[in-house]
Amino acid sequence: MNTAELVELAQQLRVDSVRAAAAAESGHPTSSMSAAELMAVLLDRHLRYDFERPAHPANDRFVLSKGHASPLLYAAYKAAGAVDDAELLTFRRLGSHLEGHPTPRRLPWVETATGSLGQGLPVGVGIALAGKRLDRAVFRVWVLCGDSELAEGSIWEAAEHAGYEHLDNLTAIVDVNRLGQRGPTRHGHDLDAYARRFAAFGWHPVEVDGHDVDAVDRAYSEAESTTGQPTVILARTLKGKGVASVQDREGLHGKPLPDPEEAVAELGGVRDLRVRVQEPFTSRMLHSVPTESLELPRYDKGEKAATRDAFGRALAALGTARGDIVALDGEVGDSTRTEFFAKEHPDRFFECYIAEQQLVATAVGMAARGWVPYASTFAAFLTRAHDFIRMASIGGAGINLVGSHAGVAIGQDGPSQMGLEDLAMFRAVYGSAVLYPCDPNQTAKLVAAMAGLDGIRYLRTSRGAGPVLYGPDEEFTVGGSKVLRSSPEDRLTVVAAGVTVPEALAAADTLAGEDIPVRVIDLYSVKPVDRHTLRRAAEETGALVTVEDHRQEGGLGDAVLDAFLDGRPVPRLVRLAVRTMPGSAAPDEQLHAAGIDAMAIAATGRLLVEEAVAL
């Protein structure tokens, strides 16, 4: 298209944004209108994309970091022929693929779910990094950001990561329309303020009038020809551009235009221009994904090993067997034990430094490119990435997250380092799997199994060495459990996982000595939970004690109850968990102080059995 046609295309994108929001009676047309030229020029002149083959390895990747500008995205899909006008007008309605904020669950051209600001650029960095270091493909990643979202720290984690990795296949386009939701941004139209910041982080900044299609075209070309560093295009724009009654005005965020028909007329009416988006460069898949037989580490009974060690060794073995496994860490690989993977597969290891949001975002970006990421840090610090995990689940991303140093059992470091809320956080994530092994052989098997699941998979590991409870050939299914002690006379069931399993066994030994036979279940799959085994134990033994190195809310105890909350009779149950604020102390002192050691389990069990006699 020539300049005049591009101008027309931009107007069409505005018109369709206004129409979509008007039809929905909600949405963000003014935030779409500011970026119309930025989108028009990208679509016609620079993006290389085959809409019929969204999985094409050489397709450029476009991420709408300012996800609320979805009308603009859908208007662009219409201009590219991927969506028709009738579908455009289903925007935000029940059952429509055109949701308020775009998600890959609904549309194959969307790389990642956005709508929580400050997440598109971090995920774009992950995709660009995959392009550079894994795919070794020629595609470019284009990320359209808002100016408001530059206040999010995650943007600067991404900026640091991209600058450091010299991601010249990445272009951030910032729609500097000066207005956030509530009012003006901190820096208004001061493009220099943003340029200074990005330049300091190693980016090439380009300032441009975002409504001048030729200038925007030149800026994109400059980005494409810049080597050795990512480019940020800082585009001065006006929110609501093109319609005088809303242009550059406050108080109009996230609302349809007051008079859509008049606005469409002011914008020159409805058009039906079609863009021929350029095809991707011809590309071979340069990376191969060799598959060898998996040889997991094996531990013999009598040994002691920490589950974090078993995780690290199993991940390294999995990486040997499968070429699509990648590992990422938040600068604590010597603690999480991803260092074993890093040593054996340095080309597929990604150091993300102490930036947990970018750690998870990089995993999401790599998963979008077909890789199978395992991202690790302390369980406690995964809370830093909670919103990224939430958004990853909305987008249907398949990622493995591994949190080490869980619970009070870490000992002296104290509560700041103890993951005590991680099970609750991950259980509440839609479609997640939550695994908490107690033994190194079990850990190894679960590390391999989780790679094959959908959605968010979480593995919780422990710092200290524990006994080997299972043989190396024992199998463990996600959604299963292991009954470690059982007899027809059992009067109580203790359900444990991770570090509390040996405590439960010790308590069962104590109670057995008092003629109280106790069933012990290792509930290593906290979600999905083994309803069958739990229900049977409840029926046969009458009462349950759950014991977990976690807060009482949302963890193992609540997971056990999931087996009974469909209206059936619920067993009597006592939930042992960490109810106090721990301090520094030795691991055994911590378990004792929290009331989750063998002594506490035995005392609780005794009481429950006595009460059952009294009832």
Add this chain to the structure above:
Amino acid sequence: MNTAELVELAQQLRVDSVRAAAAAESGHPTSSMSAAELMAVLLDRHLRYDFERPAHPANDRFVLSKGHASPLLYAAYKAAGAVDDAELLTFRRLGSHLEGHPTPRRLPWVETATGSLGQGLPVGVGIALAGKRLDRAVFRVWVLCGDSELAEGSIWEAAEHAGYEHLDNLTAIVDVNRLGQRGPTRHGHDLDAYARRFAAFGWHPVEVDGHDVDAVDRAYSEAESTTGQPTVILARTLKGKGVASVQDREGLHGKPLPDPEEAVAELGGVRDLRVRVQEPFTSRMLHSVPTESLELPRYDKGEKAATRDAFGRALAALGTARGDIVALDGEVGDSTRTEFFAKEHPDRFFECYIAEQQLVATAVGMAARGWVPYASTFAAFLTRAHDFIRMASIGGAGINLVGSHAGVAIGQDGPSQMGLEDLAMFRAVYGSAVLYPCDPNQTAKLVAAMAGLDGIRYLRTSRGAGPVLYGPDEEFTVGGSKVLRSSPEDRLTVVAAGVTVPEALAAADTLAGEDIPVRVIDLYSVKPVDRHTLRRAAEETGALVTVEDHRQEGGLGDAVLDAFLDGRPVPRLVRLAVRTMPGSAAPDEQLHAAGIDAMAIAATGRLLVEEAVAL
């Protein structure tokens, strides 16, 4: 002290750090040793602090953002005479105040709990902002950061906030020792790399040899005399400085020195120098905290109002009654309705832009200075600050957090904007209160009540207008509930909160028409939960249905079970919650699709009652 004495003092801080970690057989002596001169010069020459009066309003505030360097902090306390040598050697032991990472729960001189990196500077910004705009006091805030933690996005949220607010009462001291936990940082000893970044964010950077006490002294003086912008002192240091076997070496993070006795000898032996820390400037408390009678907004039955509106109006009224109330928002005040407060009390309103970690950190900093903050954004986006909320609870901070736009009931915006995990997140926080009102009068009362609680208090508000169910003089206690329908013949109890309360009432009406009398409980206090009323309902009606606009894990349903998990018989229970991934749709369509509307409640109730007959 003169130069030679300062050098000696720094050596003493090193020696005591080595000794403390040796006694504990754990800890971070090498991370302490790099910053010994930085601490010695601050303590002797620049900090103004009365250790006997930690609440003195003019005391400078010191925050150890690199919380793992706690041995250095405790060694400084010893040098200042606040802790004796015997206590120093209790480091990290059970019951000691000298925990692995410092917390104000244990020590009155600690401003905020640290240990999760990247949080001390953000909280320091909150304290400095309180000093400038609320206390209007002369104190300075000194924050000692590590270089590794500069990778955290939260540091740059803080840098942006402090630069924009011209916080010249704030000094960040960065101990650039080049080594993180696992190995070298991204930028090593490239102080210029950090200087460029901070300068771009509006800070005055000063580069210095961190082991040259005179140069450090000059740098601090430069910070004190810099006006209009915060200062960052970038100090080139060596990890493990002073002991050849560990100095500037990898693989020695977080470990006692291999031969502590030899190290102490190499450092010149044990000393017992005492520092006379300068007294704070004489200061009046310039802010007054007037108290007037509270006149909450009143809503009449028959009206409709959104709980977010009621929150905003109640907060503004509370701000009128109490001069110590402050409000903060994440650039969505027109949605959360803190705009009402901002309009009436602009001097006590703080716009934090789209930076939720800094939003919560600012609240924590202001709470440390005695203010009563209410920080608001969408419930969904509070997940962004999960780790800050966790650390705030460890530090015992008293803050109010308010999440709006909770649940699928927001409608068309779709899942990225829906808080569906917030109840689970906040319930798992130690000592938290979780409130979820359904009615504007109830909201107003709870907004006032939460100000008087300890710890983390969370209020969940809704977007859409709902009916007024309670009169304006009804009282609501935290930990209570309201029984909205009750008869001696009730065969079922429905427990609801927020938007599901009107649905529960409608379902009760439907079932009443089928001769199934149903009790309805409004469980507005999700934590603590009203055990007494729930237990009585279970005894009298036999079965419970819980219904919540939240994920099934960790929310209202699990809160109800908290009343029964001490071994007593548990009622039959069905938990209705959001089990699918919602899309865009109208609010009533969303409640229906999620199976949490009146129709779903009635159908479930019918089934439970029929089953009870069958049992």
